[in-house]
Amino acid sequence: MNPSITTTTASIAPSQARSLSPSFIGLVRAELYKMWAQWTTRILLGLVFAATFLPYLLLLARSQTKTDFTAQPLYWTYNVAEISLTILRVLGGFALLVIAARAVGLEYQQGTIRVLLSRGVGRVQLLTAKLTSVTLLAIAMVIGSLILNSLLFLLQFGLIYGAGDQFSSAFTSGFWASVWAYFLTVLVSMAASILLAICVAVVGRSLSFGVSAALSWFAADNFAVLVLFFVYRLTQNDFWIKLPAYFLGPILNQLPSAYVPALLVQHTTEFGTTVTAPLGANTVGLTPFVTYDATHAFVVTLIYCVVFAVTAYILTWRRDVLE
Amino acid sequence: MADATMTRPSPQASARREAGAVVLRTHDLTKRYGERLAVNNLNLEVYRGDIFGFLGPNGAGKTTTIRMILGLITPTSGSVEVLGQDVATHRAEVLPRVGALVETPALYLYLSGRDNLRVVGDALGGVSDERIQAVLQMVGLAARQKDRVKTYSLGMKQRLGVAIALLNDPDLLVLDEPANGLDPAGIVEMRDLMRRLSAEGKTIFISSHVLGEVRQICTRVAILNLGKLVTESTVEDLTRGQGEFAVQVERPREALALMQAQPWGKSARIDEANGTLITQAPNGSGRDLNLFLVNLGFAPASLIPQTQDLESIFLTLTNNTAGEVR
Numbered sequence: 074m075n076p077s078i079t080t081t082t083a084s085i086a087p088s089q090a091r092s093l094s095p096s097f098i099g100l101v102r103a104e105l106y107k108m109w110a111q112w113t114t115r116i117l118l119g120l121v122f123a124a125t126f127l128p129y130l131l132l133l134a135r136s137q138t139k140t141d142f143t144a145q146p147l148y149w150t151y152n153v154a155e156i157s158l159t160i161l162r163v164l165g166g167f168a169l170l171v172i173a174a175r176a177v178g179l180e181y182q183q184g185t186i187r188v189l190l191s192r193g194v195g196r197v198q199l200l201t202a203k204l205t206s207v208t209l210l211a212i213a214m215v216i217g218s219l220i221l222n223s224l225l226f227l228l229q230f231g232l233i234y235g236a237g238d239q240f241s242s243a244f245t246s247g248f249w250a251s252v253w254a255y256f257l258t259v260l261v262s263m264a265a266s267i268l269l270a271i272c273v274a275v276v277g278r279s280l281s282f283g284v285s286a287a288l289s290w291f292a293a294d295n296f297a298v299l300v301l302f303f304v305y306r307l308t309q310n311d312f313w314i315k316l317p318a319y320f321l322g323p324i325l326n327q328l329p330s331a332y333v334p335a336l337l338v339q340h341t342t343e344f345g346t347t348v349t350a351p352l353g354a355n356t357v358g359l360t361p362f363v364t365y366d367a368t369h370a371f372v373v374t375l376i377y378c379v380v381f382a383v384t385a386y387i388l389t390w391r392r393d394v395l396e
Numbered sequence: 397m398a399d400a401t402m403t404r405p406s407p408q409a410s411a412r413r414e415a416g417a418v419v420l421r422t423h424d425l426t427k428r429y430g431e432r433l434a435v436n437n438l439n440l441e442v443y444r445g446d447i448f449g450f451l452g453p454n455g456a457g458k459t460t461t462i463r464m465i466l467g468l469i470t471p472t473s474g475s476v477e478v479l480g481q482d483v484a485t486h487r488a489e490v491l492p493r494v495g496a497l498v499e500t501p502a503l504y505l506y507l508s509g510r511d512n513l514r515v516v517g518d519a520l521g522g523v524s525d526e527r528i529q530a531v532l533q534m535v536g537l538a539a540r541q542k543d544r545v546k547t548y549s550l551g552m553k554q555r556l557g558v559a560i561a562l563l564n565d566p567d568l569l570v571l572d573e574p575a576n577g578l579d580p581a582g583i584v585e586m587r588d589l590m591r592r593l594s595a596e597g598k599t600i601f602i603s604s605h606v607l608g609e610v611r612q613i614c615t616r617v618a619i620l621n622l623g624k625l626v627t628e629s630t631v632e633d634l635t636r637g638q639g640e641f642a643v644q645v646e647r648p649r650e651a652l653a654l655m656q657a658q659p660w661g662k663s664a665r666i667d668e669a670n671g672t673l674i675t676q677a678p679n680g681s682g683r684d685l686n687l688f689l690v691n692l693g694f695a696p697a698s699l700i701p702q703t704q705d706l707e708s709i710f711l712t713l714t715n716n717t718a719g720e721v722r
Contacts, residue, residue, distance in 0.1 A: 103518035191466035193491030309403035324712030394468040
């Protein structure tokens with residue numbers, strides 16, 4: 074039931090509203106506020122941060138972790154860093170897919186895009202503000218995750234195990250080079266996820282289409298690798314097995330192993346022998362069945378990102394707003 | 397058909413035209429979707445201080461026109477001028493001075509009423525808390541401002557939509573069915589608000605199906621049918637009728653014969669339903685008609701200028717059915 078109006082004599086107070094004009098900074102602030110006000114965003118970020126604890130809890134539950142770390146600090150530190158970054162890449166990417174698709178899709182689905190555009194906010198300006206705000210959120214998530222990982226590492230290995238004197242052996246220049254390279258692949262993966270989600274949400278102009286298409290994309294092209302492998306086995310035509318080298322999901326899956334320099338570490342095997350072996354980055358998900366170098370992966374990813382961005386901007390700029 | 401109802405503008409409208417205070421103007425505005433013409437060469441002029449009613453049956457092209465005015469849809473041809481500037485080329489300067497409510501109110505359902513105003517205000521460059529409170533007071537939502545919009549009734553959402561439209565203290569308000577979902581008291585308050593805003597010099601462009609509302613608050617109306625402008629006039633001129641009077645006299649048939657003998661009385665007739673004489677008047681004057689009848693010994697029991705109601709005009713002009721208007 075409508076509340077009774079008791080303020081009918083209120084008049085329009087003199088205001089500074091007349092001098093208003095759309096502001097990019099204001100748009101970004103509004104977008105960040107809207108994103109943070111959604112429970113979906115908070116839950117997804119909570120999941121990412123909760124998952125950060127997982128490798129440390131598993132190591133804590135393992136009885137020989139302290140002994141192993143003291144014996145091979147570089148090996149264990151690198152493994153912890155790699156697992157943590159993998160969690161950030163996979164779960165963070167998933168969270169950003171949903172958050173970015175919602176940021177655009179919800180605006181179309183609820184029709185609020187017409188409220189903003191009819192006040193003079195530019196279409197390209199609005200899309201750029203959304204992209205910027207999702208990027209800022211991603212940066213905050215990455216920084217938060219790195220800080221949390223650092224604190225957990227120091228807490229577990231420094232305070233609980235008292236192995237702080239081993240850190241100098243762990244944090245070698247080779248370690249930082251590999252971790253930095255891996256971190257770069259995480260950023261690339263996140264950027265591709267954001268652009269993909271924004272693009273499909275713009276194309277579909279709906280929340281449900283945007284979220285489902287964004288989430289289906291990587292599942293579909295990972296699955297396609299298997300399908301094409303079977304087609305290759307049937308036809309013996311190399312074309313089918315080479316094709317996944319141009320699929321975004323498989324390319325991003327293999328990017329760390331293609332780009333991150335292998336780290337030479339001493340490692341004691343389960344048979345008690347100590348070997349020096351290159352420790353490469355692990356892959357998660359299906360990868361193309363052909364080898365390619367990091368340049369190929371970066372170029373293909375860049376092309377996808379450009380296509381996503383150009384599609385999103387052109388459609389936003391040119392299409393009538395019928396919502 | 398349109399020509400029959402196109403009337404000369406009132407002196408006030410003429411004065412405004414002369415003053416050049418056109419707030420909204422469309423030039424041959426056209427929108428085509430494939431083979432279908434949604435809006436066809438529409439030429440409108442809305443003057444400062446007008447409460448302009450934009451009428452038409454479903455599918456007439458009202459919302460498409462409003463969306464073109466607000467830059468949401470690109471016209472196939474023609475242009476829209478708001479506050480003297482082309483919307484297509486000056487949207488960033490012009491549209492911040494326009495407040496709009498298009499169709500159902502579009503709101504962030506997961507935010508409170510106040511936060512809806514805040515995020516729109518942020519996008520517009522920042523609006524003070526005082527201004528937000530003022531518009532919430534204006535639409536009667538101050539008490540529920542902290543509640544999430546998804547808990548609002550349709551009428552409350554409509555009020556919040558109007559509050560968002562008023563947030564930037566606009567010169568031109570474009571409201572699409574603003575009374576939708578409001579209870580009778582809310583409709584009265586909305587009407588009062590429109591009048592008050594108009595008195596403060598704001599121009600209000602209302603698209604509505606509720607002809608009674610339009611009749612009560614609008615100063616001028618345009619009727620659109622099948623994308624074409626059928627008529628544009630002041631409400632007063634549109635409903636004035638054809639200068640006829642309804643006269644009740646004794647012995648109406650004798651009076652009719654005398655009237656029909658006069659040059660001005662050729663179209664005089666008797667309304668068989670109630671025996672009333674319907675006639676033009678000498679010099680178009682009710683006083684002269686009264687004198688004519690009294691001099692001939694037919695002192696009228698009543699003499700009433702005939703007017704047409706907006707609904708019948710609307711239905712006539714649009715060949716519509718009564719079921720589509722209220």
